[in-house]
Amino acid sequence: MEGTEVYLPSLSLDCVIFGFHENQLKVLLLKMKNAKEWCLPGGFILKNEDINEAVKRVLKERTGLSKIFLQQFNVFGKPKRSDSNFHRNILRKDGIELKNDHWLFRRFVTIGYYALVEYSYVNPRPDSFSDYCTWRDIDDLPKLMMDHRQILDKALQILRSHLRYHPIGYNLLPEKFTMPQLQRLYETILHKKLDRRNFQRKILSYGIMKRLKEVKTGGAHKAPYLYSFDLPNYHKALEEGLQGGW
Amino acid sequence: MEGTEVYLPSLSLDCVIFGFHENQLKVLLLKMKNAKEWCLPGGFILKNEDINEAVKRVLKERTGLSKIFLQQFNVFGKPKRSDSNFHRNILRKDGIELKNDHWLFRRFVTIGYYALVEYSYVNPRPDSFSDYCTWRDIDDLPKLMMDHRQILDKALQILRSHLRYHPIGYNLLPEKFTMPQLQRLYETILHKKLDRRNFQRKILSYGIMKRLKEVKTGGAHKAPYLYSFDLPNYHKALEEGLQGGW
Numbered sequence: 314m315e316g317t318e319v320y321l322p323s324l325s326l327d328c329v330i331f332g333f334h335e336n337q338l339k340v341l342l343l344k345m346k347n348a349k350e351w352c353l354p355g356g357f358i359l360k361n362e363d364i365n366e367a368v369k370r371v372l373k374e375r376t377g378l379s380k381i382f383l384q385q386f387n388v389f390g391k392p393k394r395s396d397s398n399f400h401r402n403i404l405r406k407d408g409i410e411l412k413n414d415h416w417l418f419r420r421f422v423t424i425g426y427y428a429l430v431e432y433s434y435v436n437p438r439p440d441s442f443s444d445y446c447t448w449r450d451i452d453d454l455p456k457l458m459m460d461h462r463q464i465l466d467k468a469l470q471i472l473r474s475h476l477r478y479h480p481i482g483y484n485l486l487p488e489k490f491t492m493p494q495l496q497r498l499y500e501t502i503l504h505k506k507l508d509r510r511n512f513q514r515k516i517l518s519y520g521i522m523k524r525l526k527e528v529k530t531g532g533a534h535k536a537p538y539l540y541s542f543d544l545p546n547y548h549k550a551l552e553e554g555l556q557g558g559w
Numbered sequence: 560m561e562g563t564e565v566y567l568p569s570l571s572l573d574c575v576i577f578g579f580h581e582n583q584l585k586v587l588l589l590k591m592k593n594a595k596e597w598c599l600p601g602g603f604i605l606k607n608e609d610i611n612e613a614v615k616r617v618l619k620e621r622t623g624l625s626k627i628f629l630q631q632f633n634v635f636g637k638p639k640r641s642d643s644n645f646h647r648n649i650l651r652k653d654g655i656e657l658k659n660d661h662w663l664f665r666r667f668v669t670i671g672y673y674a675l676v677e678y679s680y681v682n683p684r685p686d687s688f689s690d691y692c693t694w695r696d697i698d699d700l701p702k703l704m705m706d707h708r709q710i711l712d713k714a715l716q717i718l719r720s721h722l723r724y725h726p727i728g729y730n731l732l733p734e735k736f737t738m739p740q741l742q743r744l745y746e747t748i749l750h751k752k753l754d755r756r757n758f759q760r761k762i763l764s765y766g767i768m769k770r771l772k773e774v775k776t777g778g779a780h781k782a783p784y785l786y787s788f789d790l791p792n793y794h795k796a797l798e799e800g801l802q803g804g805w
Contacts, residue, residue, distance in 0.1 A: 320568045321568075321666065322567075322568045322569055323567045323569050323570055324569055324570060324668060339750065358636070358668070360638075360666070361638045361666075362638060363636060363638060364634060364636030364637075364668060365636065367636075385633065385634055387631065388610060388634060388670050390604070390609060390610030390613075390633055390670075391610075392606075392607045392608060392609060392613065393611050398667050420606070420607075422567065422570060422610060423634075424634050474724075474799075474800050477724065477800055478720075478723065478724050478800070482804065507630070538764055546686075553720075554720055554723055
């Protein structure tokens with residue numbers, strides 16, 4: 314069956330899945346069989362499928378990941394997003410020769426989605442088109458196919474700017490955490506050192522955390538305070554943005 | 560010529576153009592001939608056209624507006640965005656009967672763009688499909704076709720939340736303005752009263768304005784200070800978001 318009978322023509326989806334674990338920021342990439350470059354997990358939309366459901370299905374099919382909160386961040390719609398022989402060359406190595414007007418050779422506008430997960434909690438596995446499905450260090454990325462590097466860079470820029478307006482950390486840190494743990498999460502994503510006192514003052518001013526009566530024990534230094542997120546306030550800030558105040 | 564030979568299938572664009580003038584917030588709507596409901600200005604993408612160029616062309620063709628800074632804000636991709644007889648009924652009143660598989664009857668995913676302009680500076684005019692192209696009050700909207708009301712509501716929500724992170728006012732206020740003028744712009748968009756002192760403290764803390772040596776003259780009260788935007792800082796904040804500080 315032709316792809317155009319199953320999928321919406323012209324439209325695709327691509328997922329930038331960032332993973333955080335122990336002060337490292339990674340991104341989930343696939344390496345398709347016969348391709349030299351790596352790629353973002355992506356795919357197409359079924360004729361009768363909501364796009365926000367399609368992206369969940371695509372991510373699950375290509376990486377095994379489910380229950381991930383994915384957010385639209387940008388549509389990439391330049392007329393030439395790839396060399397027109399790009400797909401042809403990959404398929405040819407697989408012994409597949411497609412007609413010149415095959416739907417895969419047409420132009421696709423792609424909708425970018427991103428997510429941030431604790432990567433030790435999830436277990437990615439490659440689909441049948443791919444040799445690998447792996448977390449790759451954000452500072453040491455392989456060559457990516459088509460415009461996937463631009464898509465990734467844009468997602469990273471959006472993730473960093475969202476830090477300023479949206480709470481982050483729930484599902485990425487243990488239920489009870491210390492201020493230095495939270496600060497390192499921010500530092501890892503922003504890729505820079507932050508001033509300890511400014512950070513603490515600012516984070517506490519948002520009213521999304523509560524200091525617990527317990528302290529963290531077992532360290533060599535003075536036991537640091539433990540915090541947890543104030544979930545009602547945290548979710549309110551997710552909806553309405555941090556700071557409010559107008 | 561069939562639309563599918565000229566345009567990318569499955570994809571459309573819709574523009575939510577907000578207009579501000581003298582403490583009023585409006586939105587630009589079209590009323591197509593033979594349609595009962597109003598609609599957002601929208602259209603399709605040429606086969607070889609960048610989507611961000613397409614939206615400028617569409618807006619120009621349908622409303623006469625040009626040089627508007629349009630921003631993507633969301634993709635609307637539910638499978639049933641309109642009654643399948645919707646376009647058919649409009650065209651039928653025009654004496655046009657299209658085949659059942661006509662491309663206009665297929666499913667469209669639409670990319671939403673928005674902009675905010677000073678509406679006394681622009682001069683909208685309807686295209687040949689439309690009877691009217693007019694600024695309508697945000698508090699007194701007519702019935703809109705398809706899911707255009709949802710698209711408009713989402714754009715308004717995004718505009719309001721952007722106020723917290725992005726500077727606003729340049730191109731909407733005179734070059735020199737008073738603090739009350741700026742406050743009324745915010746109040747109009749947010750649709751609520753703001754505390755004068757909080758507003759002033761917060762706005763000044765962003766470092767995007769400078770107080771001029773002149774005062775506004777001619778009023779009955781104490782002459783208020785005049786301000787203008789510090790354009791380098793204003794543009795930096797547009798790029799990087801307000802407050803920064805991490």
